[in-house]
Amino acid sequence: MSIRSSSMSDDNPRPQKRLRLEHESHPEIRPIPPETLLLSLPTLLAHPPTHTNHTRSLFVAQLALRKCLSIPGLDSSAECRSWTELAEVGLRIGLNEPGVESEVERAITKALVIANKHPSLRIYKTQLTHLSSKLALYQNNPRFAQNTLKKHLANTILPSDPPHVQYSAHLAYISCLSTIPNTDDDRHQHSSSSGRLSVLTAIREFHRVATDNGHAQVALLATVLELRELVQAGLWSKVGLQAEGH
Known part of the structure; x- marks a missing residue:
């Protein structure tokens, strides 16, 4: 019977217990500002x-x-x-x-x-402009809301801005333009037609930006928005042409 010498290495050594240090250092916990x-x-x-x-x-x-x-x-x-x-x-x-x-x-x-x-802090301007337009709509001042969003698109939004910033600005403007109700009243017919044209122009600009950015799904969303606008206006011949084009 052979006895393994203690000097020989063990094939399956038992893991050593972790030595507990009496003075372990802990990072200083600072209060949250x-x-x-x-x-x-x-x-x-x-x-x-x-x-x-x-x-x-x-x-x-x-x-x-x-x-x-x-x-x-x-x-x-x-x-x-x-x-x-x-x-x-x-x-x-x-x-x-x-x-x-x-x-x-x-x-x-x-x-x-x-x-x-x-x-x-320029990043806050887009959100603040959206909030301002919502407030203006609540105060029954849609023209101010629309002009604010239009100026923001023209003067603040840049091609170098993140796509979601560009798209949210365009969608806010489109949504705001769509708040003008269509009416069959002759006195408001010209205003209604002008408003519809503004919405379609804004949607097509949104489509152009999405296409330039190579975002086909966003461009498709713009197409759907345009179709919805045409349907609401009862322009069925243009609906067919738009649908065939896509």
Whole structure:
């Protein structure tokens, strides 16, 4: 009977236990800055409209953003984001709630001033323009909403902007133009025809941008929008031509 020497290596050595260090170093845990936490709450608390806590989450988000804006020395980025999100939350709560309409209007104005001062915050301009147009529509001023979106497309949106920024701006403008109701009244017939032409022109420009970007599915969406507009106008001959062309 042979006895294996302790000096010989074991084919299946037992794993050594991890030595516990008495003075293990831990990274210092720093508290979350108040503005970071407050700006995160609207997203953390978000619920779908069908959820029982949806309304409550909106009001808590509104309070969190107001609290964030009261923090002294808030940097421009956090302040612009806070005003923008406060306007968004206000629109979701409803402009018919007491004080919400004036707060949304003030928030949009404040955020736009900051975004215009700092080129690095230019990304907020598109969303703020959309919010401003929604407010104008609520205030029964569709022309102002349309002109604001049109100027934004012409003067702010660049070909170098991300595609989703370009497309959202085009779709917002198209949607806003479509708010002008069509009517058979002779007094408004010319205005209705002009409005329809504006919508079709905007849709075709949207189609051109999508085609230039090589996004066939987005271009197809533009075609569907144009077909819908033609159907609503009762221009069936043009519907057939448009459908055959695609």
